[in-house]
Amino acid sequence: MRGFNAMLGTCAMSRMGLALALISLVGCGVEPVSVGDAGPIHPGVEAVFADLDRDDAPGAAVGVLLDGEVVHRAGYGIANMDHGIPITPQTVFDIASISKQFGAMSALLLQEEGRLDFEIDAREYVPELPDFGPTITPRHLVHHTSGIRDWPHAMMLGGVTYTDVISFEQILRMLYQQEDLDFAPGAEYSYSNTGYNLLARVIEVQSGESFREYTQARIFGPLGMTNTHFSDDYLEIVPGRAESYAPTEDDGYRRVVNQLTALASSSLNTSMDDFILWMKNYETAEVGGDQVLNRMLDQGVLNDGEVLNYAHGLSLGDYRGLPTVGHGGSWAGYRTNFVRFPEQNLSVAVFCNVSNCDPAGRAQRVAEVFLADEMGPAPSQGSDPDAPESVALTASQLRGYEGWYRSTELDSSYELVAGDGVLIAHHWRNAPATLTPSGDDQFRGDTGWLPRVRFTRDAAGKLSGFTATGSRVRNMVFERQRPD
Numbered sequence: 001m002r003g004f005n006a007m008l009g010t011c012a013m014s015r016m017g018l019a020l021a022l023i024s025l026v027g028c029g030v031e032p033v034s035v036g037d038a039g040p041i042h043p044g045v046e047a048v049f050a051d052l053d054r055d056d057a058p059g060a061a062v063g064v065l066l067d068g069e070v071v072h073r074a075g076y077g078i079a080n081m082d083h084g085i086p087i088t089p090q091t092v093f094d095i096a097s098i099s100k101q102f103g104a105m106s107a108l109l110l111q112e113e114g115r116l117d118f119e120i121d122a123r124e125y126v127p128e129l130p131d132f133g134p135t136i137t138p139r140h141l142v143h144h145t146s147g148i149r150d151w152p153h154a155m156m157l158g159g160v161t162y163t164d165v166i167s168f169e170q171i172l173r174m175l176y177q178q179e180d181l182d183f184a185p186g187a188e189y190s191y192s193n194t195g196y197n198l199l200a201r202v203i204e205v206q207s208g209e210s211f212r213e214y215t216q217a218r219i220f221g222p223l224g225m226t227n228t229h230f231s232d233d234y235l236e237i238v239p240g241r242a243e244s245y246a247p248t249e250d251d252g253y254r255r256v257v258n259q260l261t262a263l264a265s266s267s268l269n270t271s272m273d274d275f276i277l278w279m280k281n282y283e284t285a286e287v288g289g290d291q292v293l294n295r296m297l298d299q300g301v302l303n304d305g306e307v308l309n310y311a312h313g314l315s316l317g318d319y320r321g322l323p324t325v326g327h328g329g330s331w332a333g334y335r336t337n338f339v340r341f342p343e344q345n346l347s348v349a350v351f352c353n354v355s356n357c358d359p360a361g362r363a364q365r366v367a368e369v370f371l372a373d374e375m376g377p378a379p380s381q382g383s384d385p386d387a388p389e390s391v392a393l394t395a396s397q398l399r400g401y402e403g404w405y406r407s408t409e410l411d412s413s414y415e416l417v418a419g420d421g422v423l424i425a426h427h428w429r430n431a432p433a434t435l436t437p438s439g440d441d442q443f444r445g446d447t448g449w450l451p452r453v454r455f456t457r458d459a460a461g462k463l464s465g466f467t468a469t470g471s472r473v474r475n476m477v478f479e480r481q482r483p484d
Contacts, residue, residue, distance in 0.1 A: 048365045056078070077354075092242065098328070103200060126201050134147075146192060243255055243333075339363045405481065
C-alpha cells in the first residue's frame with residue numbers, strides 16, 4: 001500500500017481522493033486495489049458514496065458481486081459516533097426487512113424436510129392464533145396475503161413507539177388478541193410484518209428449536225456467516241455493531257434506539273462480509289440447492305388468479321428494463337437495500353446506519369456503473385396525487401364527535417376534542433393527532449397511526465365509534481364509551 005501511495009505522490013489520502021486517483025489508473029489499465037480494511041475498490045461505486053466518506057457522520061457498508069466475484073467492498077462513515085469507530089465490511093447492522101428472505105428460506109427448508117405444509121391451517125401449528133373463520137396458511141404468511149394486521153401500525157395506534165421495547169413475544173400476544181382480519185386470506189396483498197413473525201413461530205414449533213437456533217444451524221453456519229444472527233435479546237452485546245442515527249435540524253445527528261426483536265420479519269444482525277456470502281448463495285445454491293432457490297422466486301397468487309410481484313421474502317421487479325430481485329429495509333435509523341440483477345449476475349447490498357441515506361437509490365446508481373449500456377431510459381419522476389379536499393364543519397358539528405373511544409383489541413383509548421375546524425385526538429402516550437374533515441363522517445389525520453378515520457353510527461343514526469384505516473391496518477374498531 002505504501003508503494004501504491006508513493007506512486008500517487010502522497011502519503012495520506014482520503015478515500016475519495018484515492019478513488020479519483022484510481023479512476024486515472026484504471027484508465028491506464030491498472031486494476032483497483034484494496035484500501036485498508038476494505039477492497040477491492042471500484043472507483044465508479046466509490047463516487048456514489050463519496051458524500052458519506054466522513055469521520056464525523058454515520059454512513060454505510062457496501063458490497064457488490066459480479067459474476068461471482070467481489071468487485072467492491074467498503075465502509076463509509078462512522079458506526080459509533082460516541083467513540084468515533086468507523087464502518088467497515090465487518091461492521092454489524094440490523095438489516096431490517098431484508099431479513100424476510102431468511103424467514104422464507106427457513107420455511108422452505110423445513111418444507112423440504114417434510115415438517116411444514118404450506119397449504120394447511122396455520123392454527124394446526126399455532127393453536128393460539130384466533131379462529132377468524134377463513135383458513136390462514138403459511139403460504140398466505142409468506143406472500144403477505146393473510147389479512148393479518150401489520151404490528152407497527154397497530155402498536156402505534158395503541159401508543160407503542162418505535163423506540164420502545166418491542167419483543168417477539170409481545171408481537172405474538174398482540175396477534176393473539178386480534179379480533180378481525182383486514183380482508184379474507186388470499187383476497188388481497190397487504191404487507192404484514194406480523195405474518196412473518198407468525199411464520200417464525202410456526203418454524204419454531206415444527207423444528208423444535210428457537211428460530212435463532214434453526215437459522216444458525218441450517219443457513220448461517222453452513223455458509224460461514226459467523227457474524228450473523230437473529231436478535232432475540234435486545235440487551236445482548238454484539239461486538240462491532242453499528243448504532244443507528246437520524247439527522248437533526250442543526251445538521252447534527254441523534255441516536256435512534258433499537259429495541260426490537262421481530263424474528264423473521266426483521267432483526268437480523270449481519271455484516272457486509274457475511275451478506276456477501278449470502279448473495280453468492282443465490283449463484284451457488286450451497287444452502288437449499290437449486291430446487292429451494294428456484295422456489296424462493298415463486299410469486300404469490302391471489303384467489304382471483306392475480307400474480308403478485310412478491311415471492312418468498314423477495315420482490316420481483318425491474319429497473320430501467322432489466323429484471324430485478326431484492327428487498328429493502330427500514331427500522332430505527334437503519335436503512336438497507338439488496339438488489340440482484342439475475343440476468344447480468346450482479347448483486348448489490350447497501351447497509352446504512354442513518355435514516356436519510358437512500359440505500360435503494362444508491363444501489364440503483366451502483367448498478368448503473370456496471371450495467372448502464374444494457375439499461376433502458378432512466379425512469380421519470382411522477383408527481384404525488386393531490387390530497388383530498390377538506391370539508392368545512394361547524395363548531396357544533398365537530399363537538400358532536402367529542403368523547404372517549406376505546407379499542408378492546410389494542411386495550412387503548414383516545415379522547416377526541418373539537419378544535420378550530422378540526423378534531424384533536426389525544427392519547428396518553430402518543431402526541432396529539434389532528435383530524436381534518438374530508439367527507440361524511442370521514443376525517444384524514446396528520447400522523448402515520450391515524451391516517452384515515454371513519455365514524456360509525458347505529459341503526460338510529462347515533463354515533464357509535466370510529467374505525468382507523470391505513471395502508472397495513474384496516475377498520476380497527478374504536479367504540480364510543482358511554483357515561484355511567
